[in-house]
Amino acid sequence: MEEFYYQKMDRQKQAVYHGMLQGVRQLADQIQLPRVDGKELYDIFFQMRLDHPEIFWVVGFSWKYYPDSPNLIFVPEYLFEKGKIKEHQIALTSRVEKLARQAQGLSEWEKEKYVHDFICENVRYDKLKKPYSHEIIGPLGQGVGVCEGIAKAVKVLCDALGLWCMIAICGNNPEKGIKYRHTWNIVRIGGQYYHLDATFDNSLTRGAREDAEYRYDYFNLDDKAMFRDHEPLIAPAPACTDNGHFYYKEKKLSFTKMEEVKKRAQQAVKKGKVLTFHWRGSYLTRDVLREILNVLEDAGKEKSKLPHIYANAAQAVFRVWYSDIDTLTPEVVLEDANEGEKTEKGLKNPE
Known part of the structure; x- marks a missing residue:
């Protein structure tokens, strides 16, 4: 794991982290920890839960201390009562072991x-954002x-499989309409x-057709590609610096011409198949996008x-399938790979 x-923590913070971890594993009502300030305590708690997502039952805390004491009293806030936590622990441990x-x-x-x-097959985005949807129990x-x-x-599944994995987190950006951390x-x-963003790929998979293959637009991206959106x-x-093992490159579905x-589009028409591909021949300007659509x-x-085209312009990934002509114009959807399966109708010649 x-x-x-x-x-990344210094020794004092590691001591707080370790005491906190041991206490919540034991479902303690109060935990004595070395004294740090409130912001440091929050950061340690937050990062401990990213390192240990199997601890799904503790979602907040309060603390208290005496002015002259070198310690503080950490009071965990549990999502369920203790008997229910133990039931969920047994069920989730069995589930993870079976999947692994x-x-x-x-x-x-x-x-x-x-x-x-x-994830793409079995998980749907919870638009209601229930408390358990922030934890593995969701x-x-x-x-x-x-x-x-x-x-x-x-991360829990990767840990069970012995695959190195961590959780990354970015901030919000109200100026761009991004209200929440991702x-x-x-x-x-x-x-x-x-980088691996299963949430974004999940939203794209479900945003097209119910029988569509999984999307891999965010499977093994380097920093440059990831931070486009x-x-x-x-x-x-x-740092993620290698760009040679992006999924569509691995599958020879990354085109330059x-x-x-x-x-490949002609083959898709002939065989009645869905074609998903990545464009890396040049920067995806509006002119290049228009040429690909043509x-x-x-x-x-x-x-x-007629084509049905779903385009993730940020990552230059396209999904297309063809149907008998029953409308006047092709369907073109400019996808917003984001939480909540957002898509936005576009035009054939985007301006």
């Missing part, structure tokens, strides 16, 4: 994909979650660090088919 944030058994013999990359696909117990709960579930994961595959991190994290797009439409015209 990776305790990334613990390793199915993937123990896989490679690191395959384990990562297994966890990612589990995704793993109820099949719903928000980004925090999903990232925690990913949470995802960083994994280590083959000694290299990569993610805010800066507010806590330390390893319009001829490649045309050829190529996809022209491929359908050859067989009297």
Whole structure:
């Protein structure tokens, strides 16, 4: 199990972290800890829970101290009463062990994909944001979650599979209309660090067709690609500098020439298949986007088919399938890969 944030703390904070961890594991009502100020206590609590998402039952705290004491009294706030916590512990431990058994013999990359696909298949975004959706009990117990709960579930499963994983968190940005912090994961595959945002891929998978294949737009991104549509991190994290193992590159679905797009689109029309691909031939300007849309439409015209195009412009990923002509214009959706499955209708020639 990776305790990334613990390793970044000084000895005093580590002592607070360790005492806090031991106490909440024992479901203590009060825990005596070395005295730190309120902000430090909050940060330690917050990061301890990112390192240990299996501790789903403690969601807040209060504290008290005497002026001359070197210690403070930490009072955890539990999400359930203690008997119920123990029931959930048994159920979730069994659930995680069962899921992990199915993937123990896989490679690191395959384990990562297994966890990612589990989220896309089994978890829906909780628009009501229930308290348990921020914890692993939401995704793993109820099949719903928000980004925090999903990232925690990913880490718990990766930990069970022996795959290095941590939880990354960025700030909000009211100027851009981003009201909340967002949470995802960083994994280590083959000694290299990569971003993995299962929440965004989940929203894209469910935003298109119910029978669509999973999306991997945020599977093994480097920093440059990730922060095209993610805010800066507010806590330390390893640098992700390798861009060679992005999912669509691995699967030879990352194209650099319009001829490649045309050829694969024609194959999709002929076979009646869904085509998902990444464009990396040049920066995705409006002119380049318009050219790709024209190529996809022209491929359908050859067989009297109209395209349904879903475009994640931030990551230059496109999903297209074709149907018999029953409308006047192709369907083009400019996707907003975000929490809550947001999509926005677009035009064929975006301005």
